[in-house]
Amino acid sequence: MKELLNDLIVIYDDCKSFFKPLVLFLVSVLAISLMNDSENKDDNGSRVSPAVFVLSFFTGIAYAFSLAIKNYKKDEKRLSGILVRVVACFLFIEAIILSGERVIGNDHFYRTENALHISTEKIALMDFILKDSEGSSVVRIAAPEEIAVCLRPYSSRFDPVFEQVDIDHLDKLTKEGQIIYEEFMYNDPDMKTVADAAMEAGCTYIVTDNEKYYPEFKLSEFGYELVSCIGSLEVYKLKGGDV
């Protein structure tokens, strides 16, 4: 029973963010439906079936709230009536705010350094690797996730061992990709394991971050040599060039 309860809590945690807008929408649909029913039968000009808003959830929500404000004490012209409407408006805004998280802010965004929306350090790193590997059509590379996600959007010549990783579906990665990803999750990755897996995956380059990782032994002891250091990012290249 306890396990079932725990499972239910996990499912709830997984789904609650997803269901927030859905609940808001269902409430809005119900509100539209009730308002349509309570309207004067002769005045059916503004009636819209709430079912059509399945096509556009947020239009439905915005419409429901606006309609509620419009219909609430619509014959009231006094200041008290206007105030009640303003309060209702704030309550609706509060409902929307509580249903989601603020997008504009530091939680989900940070200021860009350039028009490419990738940090200048990473651009310098990618430019270095592209220049260093001139002549080869594809550059196989192992890098931590935050760098790996920028590689292919920057140049199609990059072929990272993994990019954005879904932690629940690590099995989608190659065997080498899984090994490297798991090692890069620690602050002290076993660089021998990383180097062996990278060689197995055919990587000519490995990128690490010396501000994030503090390995016991550097990659230079396991078949790779340090070719560049850009800010905190280190570029290691396979000794002797290609795999």
Add this chain to the structure above:
Amino acid sequence: MIFLLAFILFTVFSVLSLIAGYVIFIRTKHMDESLVTLYAQGMSAIVLIFCVLNTVCSLLGANIKFTGALWLSVIFFLELVFIFRDTRLFPVFVKEIKNELKKSFEQPVITYIFGAVIFLLMVLQIVFATGHVSSSYSVFKGVSYATMAYENGNIEVSHPMMMLYAWLSVLLRVHPLTMIFSILPFVMIPVYYAFEWSLSGKLFGNDKNIRLLMMLFFNIIQIWGFFDEKVMFLNVIMSYYRGSTFFVYAILPMILWFILDHLEKKKEADGDLDTETTFDEDEEELDMKNHRIVNARTVGIVLIISVILFAAAVYILNKKINSLYDATVALETRMGEGIDIKEFDDGSNTCYVIIKKDGMDVYGGSGEEKREELLDYLKGFDKKIDTWYLTKGSKEDKASYEYCKDKGLKVDRALYIDLEEYTE
């Protein structure tokens, strides 16, 4: 420079969208729609045209430059043809627009202030999206297809929006990342808001204040609209460039708009609403008969044909992908079949046989009592021996080789392998 490019792109897209919107609405007899509605519907139409052309061109193996050029040509051609087909409708349209603009200037001051606030909120979102990077890695999802198309010219059928951005990048000579993250907010975000404004008009008529209130709620939903990574495409500020966002905030609202319009027309037909028509009904009927105005049935037939063509294109593409997959699997199987390694173990020595397509290689040998057995084993493969590798210093290997050769086994050459341990 980026802002200049963004402004130019916004202007060009707006002009193309407005003309496309005008064409759509004169063909579907919506002469009294606002400029914002024309812009929104026109934008959807031209992007959809690109998506269809992208599918067709990718099947034909065309590159991104050709697809983009074809798209522009088709838009220009269609817009010009439809505009000049019924030039007499243009003055009516201009008159309607003038009336609408005149009406919009007759609003109370509070409405202007409210409108300015809503507009500023939208501009704030655009500026924010341009100047900030999302900390989620998902923002780069799919962008690599645009980069690939930009660098190699190859188009990808499954990501038409990214192909459009790639082509625009080629045209303006900017990196697709710059195009998507710094220029596109100016082009895409206004379209989604235009759709909402257009829908608010259908829902609330000419009551500008309540329409603005609806826009305010929509703005708030976007600003406080982060729910989960999985539904990130539901947020305009975070995902304005995605195909799924375009579908949710442009295609579906467009369908909703036409449904609402249909319901409104139905009510009018039932006599519930008193409306004025801008068309002379008899003249309209005559035009219909002469096929000068596209009626709903024609539009329906064209849509069905488009859907069938699209389905056929997807079917052909699937077939191609499947055959390519089968070919790859067959190739892998053949490659797997090409080389096989067998092992002959007599208890103390191991002899390895590498069987290739046209012959085989042998490594090592066997003890004296098993040599006859080894000979039979090697003869059993019925292939000539290209190379027999003998370990230097191994008497067993040398004796096995000489025995087999003396017994008539054909060996092209024998090589010694010097197994010496490497020391630094």
